[in-house]
Amino acid sequence: MSFSLLYPLALVLLPLVGCFIYCKNRPKPIYFSKPEWLPKSYIRFDSDRWIVMGVFGLLVVTLATPYLYKPDANYHKKGRDLVLAIDTSGSMAQSGFDSLERFKSKYDSAIELTHHFIQKRHDDNLGLVVFGSFAYIASPLTYDLEGLSQMLHLMSDVGIAGDSTAIGEAIVQSIEALKHSQTQNKVIVLLSDGVHNAGSISPKDALMMAKKSGIVIYTIGIGKEYDMEMMHLIAQKSGGKSFEAKSAKDLAVVFEKIESLEPSPLRSNDTLNIQKLHFYPLFLAVVLMGILIFPYPSSKY
Amino acid sequence: MNPLSHILIRAKKDIYRYLSGSNLSRFLGHGYDFAELVEYRIGDDIRDISWISSAKRGEIYVKKMHEEKDLSIVCLAMIEGRMAVGNKYETLLQTVASIGYIAHYQHNLFGGYYSIDGVLQRVAPSKSHQTVEYFLEQLYSQNPLGQSLHYQETIEHLMEHLHPKSLIVLVGDFLDDVDLSLLAYKHEVIAIIVRSIDEEMPSYQSDVALIDPTTNQASSKILTPNAIKHYQKKLQQHDAKLTQHFNRHAIRFIKIYHPDEIVERLGKVLA
Structure with missing residues (x-):
């Protein structure tokens, strides 16, 4: 200490x-009858x-x-600013993604694994973007992992942002969340199971904006019906990697891979x-x- | 009203009221003891004629009394700087005035001494109340601050001045060592110790500069709670020694802290 x-x-x-x-x-002067009877005092x-x-x-x-x-806990800390963009479109409600729990939806598995992922991000600033037909920032960048976990459960649900998939807006909102980040290593983890079919911004435009801001996007395709090509493109063009998770087990492995990525030192004075x-x-x-x-x-x- | 007049009136009022209770009658009574009846001779005071005895015997008889010898009361006011502490000087003046009026009330001679700048001043004894008032005026006009008194020299000078046996009343704070053995051997001595409560039980005050009232100079000593304890211990030792000295030489003494208690306290020592 x-x-x-x-x-x-x-x-x-x-x-x-x-x-x-x-x-x-x-x-204050006072007359004292017998000062000689007082003891000597040197101090x-x-x-x-x-x-x-x-x-x-x-x-x-x-x-x-x-x-x-x-x-x-301050100056020697390594980490990065990372935004999790989670797809909450209607397709995420499909079950059968987890072989152990067949009735568990893709969304629930993704949220559970994301929760574990968050718990291990001690050195990162994490933010949360939820997207469906539109996208919104559920939590800005924060160290408060407990709070973020709570926000993950409170601010997201299947269909909360509509049933469609606005990947372009998700990226733009994630860029917005990273706008005040001071680290050089800014990362978006885009987690989606569908095809871009909503929103006013195309994934291509969003990707350009991300590139301009120096943001690396890791994409995770969940299930088998996602737009693999686009996800690869987004990852590749932004300097990230694209992962494929056909099951809950695969998703866990993907998160582990992302965890192993090299962190950067934080510049926060907090x-x-x-x-x-x-x-x-x-x-x-x-x-x-x-x-x-x-x-x-x-x-x- | 001038403070001196206030002191005198108060002393007079207190003494006369107190004496009317005759508590002091044994010592200060002015009665005459009956001695014998003798035939009237030219020169006898006609006021002494016993009319009853004369009527019975058909000749003029006069009562002869043992005439009480006049008592000479000498008051020594021990003026010094320490008297300026608290209300000590007022108490001293009130005490001296009270003693003077007691002497006047009892038709005794009253005279006084005080020492200023090392010189002993005398107020000639008389039975008049004017002597009391004059003595008080003299004392009142003195400023005790800066005055120091050499007890032993003063006592020696007093002994040189006093030849007939007298009742000597010493009024002072007796905070210095004094030897009254010779004075007590030749005269009857009463010591009246005038002190202030603050002097015996000083309270702790921060940020004060102590000044020795006998020199008017600042003292280097510091008043702290521990220093006060030390001072009180010294004072107790001094008073114990003083009491022992007074008792050994049959010197009656009292301690007075406030003008209000003077008459009552004097009654105890003069009774």
């Missing part, structure tokens, strides 16, 4: 603590002033907001596992203020 400050500029106030010593008010320990100084110092440290973090510590100095400051307000008994004779 490493230590850092969220607002280090606040520490410029810290030297002002010296003012409590050097800019002090002129002490002026005026507890009240030290407490006030402590409170000030601690409040400044609280303002600076100290925190602990894991540097490994930190992970932050443990903010500002409550500790704040608590101490409150305790010290309590001592000031309720002085210890020895001061009252």
Whole structure:
């Protein structure tokens, strides 16, 4: 764990603590009958002033907001920005894709395997695009894999975006989702079982846009009825690869292959596992203020 | 009203009211003890004629009394810088005024001494209340701040001045060591210790500069809770030693913290 400050500029106030010593008010003179009976004191320990100084110092440290973090989780992280474009057209409702569970639809198998895929993407920024007759961004790029998994289940369903297949729009929406990505390695994983038959944008135009943005598209054709040629073309032209998954087992293998692709370092400055510590100095400051307000008994004779 | 007049009126009022309760009558009574009946002779005071005895015997008789010798009360006001702490000086003035009025009420001689800049000043004794008031005026006009008093020298000077046996009332804070053994041997001595509560039980204050009232100079010492404990221990030791000294030499003493308690406390020591 490493230590850092969220607002280090606040520490410029810290030297002002010296003012409590050097800019002090002129002490109030009082007549004392027998000062010679007081013990010799070489250090002026005026507890009240030290407490006030402590409170000030601690409040400044609280303002600076100290925190602990894991540097490994930040700067040395490898990963990529990846958008999953999932086909939710009517054909995805067909069953028989999984040999073990015959009544499981292609969509359910794809979602389940996508979920597992997401769980292993610790170092990636992931986004989700759902498409059918039209396409929409179900989740922007995020580190929050748990949240993304939830969105996968909540924001998608067979037919949720219509029964047709708008691959061109799916690619465009995926490009849109990657628009703010700062990594050089931007990837779209396009998962479809059908033929482009809807939308105002052709896959060819979408592919050109993807190429212009430097986005690599991996295509996964599910089942046997997808437009293999187009899927190959999209993958090939964008610098990606096209995979074929005739069964749930094949799809699992495809995801494993995609997982093994070389990740790129992230350029995000966000930190992970932050443990903010500002409550500790704040608590101490409150305790010290309590001592000031309720002085210890020895001061009252 | 001028503060001095206030002090005098208050002392007079308190003393006369208190004495009417005759608590101090044994010591300050002005009655005469009956001695004998003698025939009237020229020069006898006609006020002493006992008319009843004269009527019974057919000759003029006068009552002869043991005339009580006048008591000389000498008050030494020990003025020094420390008297400026709290309300000590007001208490001292009130105490001196009270003693003076007691003496006046009892027809005793009252005189006073005080020391300023190391010189002992005297107010000649008399039975008049004007002496009390004059003495108070003198004391009131003094500024105790910056004054230091050498107890032993003052006591020695006082002994040189006082020849007849007197009742000496010393009024001061007795925070310095003092040896009253010789004075107590020759005279009857009463010590009235005037202190302030804050002086005996100082409270902790931050950001204060201590000033020695006897020199008017800032002290390098610091007031901390621990320093206060140390100071109080020293004070207790000093008072224990002082009490021992007073008891050994049969010196009656009282401690007064506030003008309100003067008469009652004086009653205890003078009774």
